[in-house]
Amino acid sequence: MNLLVEIALGHLRTRRRQTLVSLTGVALGVGFFVAVAAMMQGFQSYFVAKVIDVSPHILVKDEVRVPPVQPVEAAYPGGAVRLLGLKPEEELRGIKNGLARVAELDRLEGVAAAPVLSGQMILRYGSRDVSAQILGIEPEGQRRVSNLERDMTAGELDDLFATANGIVLGAGLAERLGAERGDTVTALSTAGVVMNMKVVGLYETGITEMDNAQSYALLKKVQVLEDRPNVVDQIRLRLADVDRAEGLARRIEQRFGYRTESWQEQNQNVLGLFVVQNAIMYSTTGAILVVAAFGIFNIVSTVVLEKVRDIAILKSLGFDSRDVERVFVMEGLLVGLAGMLVGWGLGWLLIELLASVRFDIEGFVKSEGFKLNRSFLNYALAGAAAVVAATLAAWLPARKAARVDPVEIVRGAA
Amino acid sequence: MAPPESATTADPFAAAKPDTGPLLRAERATRVLSGPKAGAVPVTLVEDIDLTVGRGEFLAITGPSGSGKSSLLYLLGLLDRPTRGEVYLDGQPTRELSDAKRARLRLEKLGFVFQFHFLLPEFDSLHNVTLPLRKLGRLAARDIDARGLLLLRELGLEDCARKHPFQLSGGQRQRVAVARALANDPEAILADEPTGNLDTHNAATVFDIFAHLAGEHGRSVVVVTHDQDLAARCHRRVVLVDGRIVDQG
Ligand SMILES: Nc1ncnc2c1ncn2[C@@H]1O[C@H](COP(=O)(O)OP(=O)(O)OP(=O)(O)O)[C@@H](O)[C@H]1O
Ligand SMILES: [Mg+2]
Numbered sequence: 001m002n003l004l005v006e007i008a009l010g011h012l013r014t015r016r017r018q019t020l021v022s023l024t025g026v027a028l029g030v031g032f033f034v035a036v037a038a039m040m041q042g043f044q045s046y047f048v049a050k051v052i053d054v055s056p057h058i059l060v061k062d063e064v065r066v067p068p069v070q071p072v073e074a075a076y077p078g079g080a081v082r083l084l085g086l087k088p089e090e091e092l093r094g095i096k097n098g099l100a101r102v103a104e105l106d107r108l109e110g111v112a113a114a115p116v117l118s119g120q121m122i123l124r125y126g127s128r129d130v131s132a133q134i135l136g137i138e139p140e141g142q143r144r145v146s147n148l149e150r151d152m153t154a155g156e157l158d159d160l161f162a163t164a165n166g167i168v169l170g171a172g173l174a175e176r177l178g179a180e181r182g183d184t185v186t187a188l189s190t191a192g193v194v195m196n197m198k199v200v201g202l203y204e205t206g207i208t209e210m211d212n213a214q215s216y217a218l219l220k221k222v223q224v225l226e227d228r229p230n231v232v233d234q235i236r237l238r239l240a241d242v243d244r245a246e247g248l249a250r251r252i253e254q255r256f257g258y259r260t261e262s263w264q265e266q267n268q269n270v271l272g273l274f275v276v277q278n279a280i281m282y283s284t285t286g287a288i289l290v291v292a293a294f295g296i297f298n299i300v301s302t303v304v305l306e307k308v309r310d311i312a313i314l315k316s317l318g319f320d321s322r323d324v325e326r327v328f329v330m331e332g333l334l335v336g337l338a339g340m341l342v343g344w345g346l347g348w349l350l351i352e353l354l355a356s357v358r359f360d361i362e363g364f365v366k367s368e369g370f371k372l373n374r375s376f377l378n379y380a381l382a383g384a385a386a387v388v389a390a391t392l393a394a395w396l397p398a399r400k401a402a403r404v405d406p407v408e409i410v411r412g413a414a
Numbered sequence: 415m416a417p418p419e420s421a422t423t424a425d426p427f428a429a430a431k432p433d434t435g436p437l438l439r440a441e442r443a444t445r446v447l448s449g450p451k452a453g454a455v456p457v458t459l460v461e462d463i464d465l466t467v468g469r470g471e472f473l474a475i476t477g478p479s480g481s482g483k484s485s486l487l488y489l490l491g492l493l494d495r496p497t498r499g500e501v502y503l504d505g506q507p508t509r510e511l512s513d514a515k516r517a518r519l520r521l522e523k524l525g526f527v528f529q530f531h532f533l534l535p536e537f538d539s540l541h542n543v544t545l546p547l548r549k550l551g552r553l554a555a556r557d558i559d560a561r562g563l564l565l566l567r568e569l570g571l572e573d574c575a576r577k578h579p580f581q582l583s584g585g586q587r588q589r590v591a592v593a594r595a596l597a598n599d600p601e602a603i604l605a606d607e608p609t610g611n612l613d614t615h616n617a618a619t620v621f622d623i624f625a626h627l628a629g630e631h632g633r634s635v636v637v638v639t640h641d642q643d644l645a646a647r648c649h650r651r652v653v654l655v656d657g658r659i660v661d662q663g
Contacts (some may be wrong), residue, residue, distance in 0.1 A: 007536075011536070013536065014535075014536065083600065087653070215428070309532060310532075315493075316491075316532075317520070317521065318517050318520040318521020318524075318543060318550075319596075320513060321513055322514065323549075341444060406493055407488050410484075410488070411484060
């Protein structure tokens with residue numbers, strides 16, 4: 001065995017309990033990081049996959065991002081113009097030439113587009129009132145921009161054509177209404193139109209927010225319900241390559257002038273939450289490592305003080321300052337490496353434990369148990385962080401050890 | 415430096431080298447301690463030391479307590495740097511050498527024995543003795559242990575090889591420390607009251623070895639001692655008073 005490693009191990013053996021405590025600290029930091037990261041990344045990528053699977057990759061809305069420039073502002077660009085009592089014009093909302101634009105987008109390579117008219121309404125069944133969103137779709141186009149048909153648990157999309165006023169409800173929504181397939185519910189739109197609609201199908205995407213609040217009907221019927229004949233207020237796009245969404249959305253917005261959101265933007269509140277979640281995870285596990293590093297700093301500092309005679313004798317024998325520094329850095333490194341290995345084991349165990357837990361959660365997405373990302377990268381990252389922290393913690397006292405003047409010690413001991 | 419075959423032959427020390435000038439030479443070497451460690455006034459430990467230690471010379475340094483004997487030994491042993499003047503090892507000036515170079519010279523050419531044994535408590539006797547051998551790394555692992563055992567036997571410690579310092583008597587520890595100082599077959603052995611803790615018999619054993627090294631192998635031995643009988647066995651006695659040499663025998 002390497003001589004310096006041997007000396008370092010000898011020192012650690014004299015501080016067995018402290019070493020064990022610090023090693024445990026490092027192991028806990030690594031283990032928890034690996035497990036928690038697996039859990040959170042697993043959930044997050046599951047959510048993203050779900051989102052990409054069920055919601056439009058790009059959504060063109062009948063809104064503009066920036067309010068139109070008022071003529072007076074255009075006349076005095078950069079001037080201190082203040083407008084008082086400006087009333088927004090009651091424009092006829094909707095995407096102008098909606099269907100033509102759908103056709104235009106649909107022609108793009110790797111892009112499928114479908115028109116939608118969305119509206120808010122109250123659904124009434126028996127004594128229950130539930131507010132819900134209704135999306136007017138053309139089944140033909142919808143099939144190409146979503147997996148709605150696949151997600152249907154009862155009925156088919158084409159059943160919408162089979163009745164006068166057919167509606168497809170999200171599973172959660174149907175449950176809240178207490179309605180089933182074949183039942184007739186009453187829809188009351190914000191435009192004041194009342195329409196009896198027959199439930200021809202149910203769907204379940206797994207995304208709670210959708211399943212609990214969204215319903216589908218034919219575009220024409222929704223236009224009647226919302227009293228907006230021939231209006232389309234959304235264009236939904238599905239891409240062969242989801243990574244193109246953000247760039248393409250910007251180009252569409254520039255071309256059409258309508259607010260166009262990529263799937264990232266539509267879910268930015270959740271994705272933003274993930275960022276916070278990750279920050280919390282990294283700082284918590286980081287804190288454990290910092291505490292462990294303090295422990296290592298403490299051990300090595302103590303050993304340096306205790307072994308100042310040994311340092312002097314090593315130097316008098318012909319070991320130089322760098323050898324001495326290496327001995328003590330090695331002590332941190334050894335604790336870090338051992339903690340890393342134990343932590344990997346611990347992390348693996350925790351992951352397997354989490355994997356064996358079965359339960360139903362209904363947060364953003366429906367899931368029965370933890371989604372776990374068993375990435376090798378997490379092990380590498382946690383291990384590297386542990387080893388670096390441990391080594392740095394040892395390096396500070398090690399430098400002090402390297403500076404010990406043997407004469408001073410030898411003189412004092414004689 | 416021991417050629418490999420000496421690891422297994424009875425005498426662990428190589429033959430004398432041809433005389434190529436004095437091994438150690440101090441030239442007007444002065445050590446002044448200043449700064450926070452010395453207190454308010456700078457302390458002169460040794461002053462204007464002119465001293466030559468030849469190859470094969472067995473030299474005693476004596477003098478009253480506090481006269482600077484240890485300080486001189488640290489200067490000769492490259493453990494400390496002179497504030498003024500120069501210390502030559504093998505004709506090479508050493509004052510301006512880097513710490514690492516001086517450490518290397520200590521490892522290769524010098525062996526220290528202190529009054530306090532300074533063994534590493536985590537290691538057994540054999541490991542303590544072979545520490546300099548392993549650091550130097552010129553022998554194979556097997557030969558290192560063989561040489562370590564040979565040195566221990568030379569000092570009458572063959573039964574102590576696997577014992578740790580706390581299992582040894584004071585005299586045994588001191589002899590292990592002597593064995594360690596001899597590990598790399600140094601050109602010079604510098605000992606600071608090496609027999610202070612030894613009985614007459616063991617003190618004589620250690621001195622016999624020193625005398626043998628100086629006489630048969632041409633090694634230089636510098637010993638600080640209070641023991642006038644032992645000092646009488648040396649080739650030359652240097653007497654220090656108040657940091658200055660007053661008699662060079
Ligand atoms: N750190 C220090 N601060 C002040 N004075 C010191 C310091 N170290 C040594 N001295 C002084 O230097 C002088 C020489 O010390 P040194 O240890 O070389 O003496 P010595 O001859 O070896 O004595 P002894 O026989 O007692 O071992 C002493 O007078 C001592 O008091
Ligand atoms: Mg002394």
